[in-house]
Amino acid sequence: MSASTTLMFCWLALAVLSVTSVQLGNAGATLLMAGAVLLAALGKAWLIADGFMELRHAPRMWRWLLLGWPVAMAAGVLLTLQFSS
Amino acid sequence: MSTSLEPVASPVRHLPGDLAMWFFILAELTVFALLILTFAVAQALQPQLFHDGRQLLDSSTGLALTLSLLTSGLFAALAQEQVRQARPRRGAWLLLAALLSASVYVLLKLGEYSHLAGAGLGMEHNTFFTLYWILTGFHFVHVLLGLFILGWLAERCRRRVYGPGNCSALESGVLYWHMVDLVWVLLFPLVYVLN
Numbered sequence: 678m679s680a681s682t683t684l685m686f687c688w689l690a691l692a693v694l695s696v697t698s699v700q701l702g703n704a705g706a707t708l709l710m711a712g713a714v715l716l717a718a719l720g721k722a723w724l725i726a727d728g729f730m731e732l733r734h735a736p737r738m739w740r741w742l743l744l745g746w747p748v749a750m751a752a753g754v755l756l757t758l759q760f761s762s
Numbered sequence: 763m764s765t766s767l768e769p770v771a772s773p774v775r776h777l778p779g780d781l782a783m784w785f786f787i788l789a790e791l792t793v794f795a796l797l798i799l800t801f802a803v804a805q806a807l808q809p810q811l812f813h814d815g816r817q818l819l820d821s822s823t824g825l826a827l828t829l830s831l832l833t834s835g836l837f838a839a840l841a842q843e844q845v846r847q848a849r850p851r852r853g854a855w856l857l858l859a860a861l862l863s864a865s866v867y868v869l870l871k872l873g874e875y876s877h878l879a880g881a882g883l884g885m886e887h888n889t890f891f892t893l894y895w896i897l898t899g900f901h902f903v904h905v906l907l908g909l910f911i912l913g914w915l916a917e918r919c920r921r922r923v924y925g926p927g928n929c930s931a932l933e934s935g936v937l938y939w940h941m942v943d944l945v946w947v948l949l950f951p952l953v954y955v956l957n
Binding site: 680681684685687688691692695696698699701702703705706710711714715717718721722725726728729730731734735736737739742743746747749750751753754757758760761 | 774775776777778784787788791795798799802803805806807809813821822824825828829832833835836838839840843937940941943944947948950951952954955956957
């Protein structure tokens with residue numbers, strides 16, 4: 678598969694995850710739904726980091742630093758939601 | 763006795779762009795992390811206020827903003843691929859497409875800001891809107907800088923400054939733009955979607 682085709686698949690997956698996250702958000706206000714929305718956001722962040730930013734073939738430290746950021750953000754948000762619920 | 767070992771093929775790991783850009787991206791992500799966590803903690807302290815505030819935002823506008831940014835990111839990544847294949851002119855056109863797609867984001871966001879300000883939902887309205895304006899406004903400034911960078915890169919590609927062996931500066935500019943995307947995919951659910 679050419680690099681351009683891979684990029685287009687990444688974009689398609691990003692678009693599907695974006696629409697899905699809005700539908701999940703409208704489906705209910707439970708912690709489970711919030712977790713699903715954040716999981717979709719993590720999937721998008723992974724597609725951007727590994728696909729668009731080409732971190733899949735980058736030195737591991739940089740890849741994990743960039744992938745760690747959305748994980749830390751999602752975990753932090755989920756934790757605060759847990760306390761508020 | 764032969765003791766030769768077959769060399770183990772290991773993939774060459776390569777970091778695109780300049781190292782300085784990666785440190786800049788880390789610094790930016792740290793600042794955004796503080797803002798995002800501040801928003802999340804404030805939401806935990808005033809859940810009803812944030813729920814009501816979010817109801818005043820249009821999630822379909824948020825989705826359109828997301829799609830325009832992601833499409834712009836795709837065009838920028840495709841432009842980089844074209845330059846690597848010694849087609850800088852095609853790269854320039856794709857960067858212009860990225861610029862146009864990002865302009866849709868800017869127009870939609872300005873429309874949203876104008877609507878909210880007109881409805882009296884400014885920065886001083888309540889905690890939700892204070893943090894909404896700070897968080898999205900800070901990101902918006904990054905988008906505006908990104909527009910300038912995309913335009914500059916397009917012009918440099920048009921003049922064939924970049925090529926397969928000389929595109930580190932282009933990669934750095936495109937990386938900045940992807941960082942703007944990366945931040946938005948976390949901001950979007952936090953500000954528009956989560957209940």
